[in-house]
Amino acid sequence: MYPENYKYTKEHEWILVEGDKGTIGITDHAQQELGDIVYVDLPKAGTAVELGKALGSVESVKAVSDIYSPVNGEVLESNAELATAPEKLNADPHGAAWLVKVKLADLAEVAGLMSAADYQAYLGE
Amino acid sequence: MESATAVLLKTPLNAVHRASGAKMVDFGGWDMPVQYTGILDEHATVRNRVGLFDVSHMGEIEIRGPQALELVNWVSCNDAGKLQLGQAHYSGLILEGGGFVDDILVHKFAGDHYFLCVNASNQNKDFAHIVEQSGGFDASVENVGPTLSQIAVQGPRAVETLQKLTATELAPIGYYWFKSGEVSGTPATIARTGYTGEDGFEIYVSNDEAPRIWKELMAAGEEFGIKPAGLGARNTLRLEAAMALYGHEITDELNPLEAGLSWIVKFNKGEFLGKAKLLEIKAAGLKRKLCGFKMTGRGIGRDGYEIAGGGWVTSGGPGPTVGMNIGLCYLPLEKANIGQPIQVMIRNQAVDAEVIATPFYKRAK
Numbered sequence: 001m002y003p004e005n006y007k008y009t010k011e012h013e014w015i016l017v018e019g020d021k022g023t024i025g026i027t028d029h030a031q032q033e034l035g036d037i038v039y040v041d042l043p044k045a046g047t048a049v050e051l052g053k054a055l056g057s058v059e060s061v062k063a064v065s066d067i068y069s070p071v072n073g074e075v076l077e078s079n080a081e082l083a084t085a086p087e088k089l090n091a092d093p094h095g096a097a098w099l100v101k102v103k104l105a106d107l108a109e110v111a112g113l114m115s116a117a118d119y120q121a122y123l124g125e
Numbered sequence: 126m127e128s129a130t131a132v133l134l135k136t137p138l139n140a141v142h143r144a145s146g147a148k149m150v151d152f153g154g155w156d157m158p159v160q161y162t163g164i165l166d167e168h169a170t171v172r173n174r175v176g177l178f179d180v181s182h183m184g185e186i187e188i189r190g191p192q193a194l195e196l197v198n199w200v201s202c203n204d205a206g207k208l209q210l211g212q213a214h215y216s217g218l219i220l221e222g223g224g225f226v227d228d229i230l231v232h233k234f235a236g237d238h239y240f241l242c243v244n245a246s247n248q249n250k251d252f253a254h255i256v257e258q259s260g261g262f263d264a265s266v267e268n269v270g271p272t273l274s275q276i277a278v279q280g281p282r283a284v285e286t287l288q289k290l291t292a293t294e295l296a297p298i299g300y301y302w303f304k305s306g307e308v309s310g311t312p313a314t315i316a317r318t319g320y321t322g323e324d325g326f327e328i329y330v331s332n333d334e335a336p337r338i339w340k341e342l343m344a345a346g347e348e349f350g351i352k353p354a355g356l357g358a359r360n361t362l363r364l365e366a367a368m369a370l371y372g373h374e375i376t377d378e379l380n381p382l383e384a385g386l387s388w389i390v391k392f393n394k395g396e397f398l399g400k401a402k403l404l405e406i407k408a409a410g411l412k413r414k415l416c417g418f419k420m421t422g423r424g425i426g427r428d429g430y431e432i433a434g435g436g437w438v439t440s441g442g443p444g445p446t447v448g449m450n451i452g453l454c455y456l457p458l459e460k461a462n463i464g465q466p467i468q469v470m471i472r473n474q475a476v477d478a479e480v481i482a483t484p485f486y487k488r489a490k
Binding site: 035036038039041057059060061062064 | 148159160163164165166357360361423424425427442443445450472
């Protein structure tokens with residue numbers, strides 16, 4: 001369920017680090033808790049993101065949730081497909097429905113995040 | 126942080142919901158299903174087929190006696206004197222200051238017997254209020270909510286579904302009329318009312334029979350694609366139908382005139398609580414009015430968001446059937462016109478919206 005090569009936050013985001021780039025998304029648990037996702041608000045390329053600060057938001061039918069950046073860095077690309085097909089976040093949160101790709105400011109920041117096993121333990125699974 | 130949680134109230138159908146995998150939430154102190162399969166799926170099921178709602182948390186109050194009508198007409202703003210036997214109407218319990226104690230449905234069972242359906246989280250307050258006002262009337266007030274369960278069968282296939290379980294002929298029952306009969310052998314009040322904008326029924330049965338009736342309704346509706354629907358879909362459905370929700374469009378500080386509900390205020394019926402104040406408000410002219418809006422910019426205007434230049438969103442969200450992000454909002458009178466461009470403050474950004482006519486959704490007759 002939760003890819004081993006991803007790192008996870010307590011706020012239910014994941015990040016996949018490749019070189020000095022990171023791909024960020026929300027976890028399957030997060031999409032389940034949110035329910036039907038109807039709107040995704042993401043930053044443009046070039047936007048600076050700050051560790052622990054909201055980088056965008058995801059809205060379900062019922063509620064708005066902030067997406068917190070797991071790292072400091074700069075947005076390289078956001079997933080444009082989610083603007084027209086936000087429901088993909090419910091279907092494939094760990095894959096095609098990634099949210100943003102960022103250039104990491106400090107690779108060491110990722111070390112503080114949870115592994116897949118730790119995250120599942122955190123969820124109580 | 127987890128706060129210490131009080132014990133939540135449960136409807137007799139609680140175990141049924143949990144067994145079906147519903148996601149449960151604390152709704153005004155009640156442990157209620159917010160969704161089963163998903164809000165959008167349940168919404169579409171009610172619009173296109175038939176959905177089943179547990180609304181047993183709703184309250185019921187019975188008023189009986191020689192002056193039952195006089196008491197009902199004193200505490201509520203609509204004219205219960207116009208009701209015929211077996212007819213129901215929407216009304217408001219109004220405070221002396223013109224605001225709402227609650228919004229209610231009044232059913233006339235007999236000249237000396239009225240049955241009120243009230244909001245779950247207001248039922249104790251409503252009961253105390255009516256009892257307090259009943260002093261000068263030869264009428265008794267009874268809180269029967271704890272003994273009754275209410276199940277709403279809503280959607281275009283509601284008649285066919287419920288008809289399988291009752292000998293009461295359903296087709297002739299008009300909208301906002303009801304019959305006393307039986308559903309699957311148990312006494313039931315069968316009212317053609319609802320909170321979804323669809324055809325359907327709200328049935329009242331005794332608590333001990335509710336789980337059996339629920340299961341039999343699910344089985345009866347299977348061929349029509351019935352699904353249970355939670356409070357999430359109930360809210361998106363009522364929002365598309367632009368029906369008020371207590372605590373949002375109406376509160377103890379908001380009056381029926383500005384809420385667009387002057388049709389339930391019958392000034393010519395005689396005295397009633399709040400009448401003087403409402404007349405005063407009417408004479409002075411309204412300052413604000415409840416309006417419908419659709420988002421024209423990207424974003425969803427949600428409950429509590431401010432409108433740039435004055436006003437606020439009372440309820441907002443996606444309208445799955447109408448295919449727009451919609452909402453209801455209070456606007457200063459000069460802006461309360463269809464076609465008026467407005468801006469909703471969404472997380473410190475002014476996002477374009479437009480005042481449009483309500484209801485957003487109206488079913489084909």
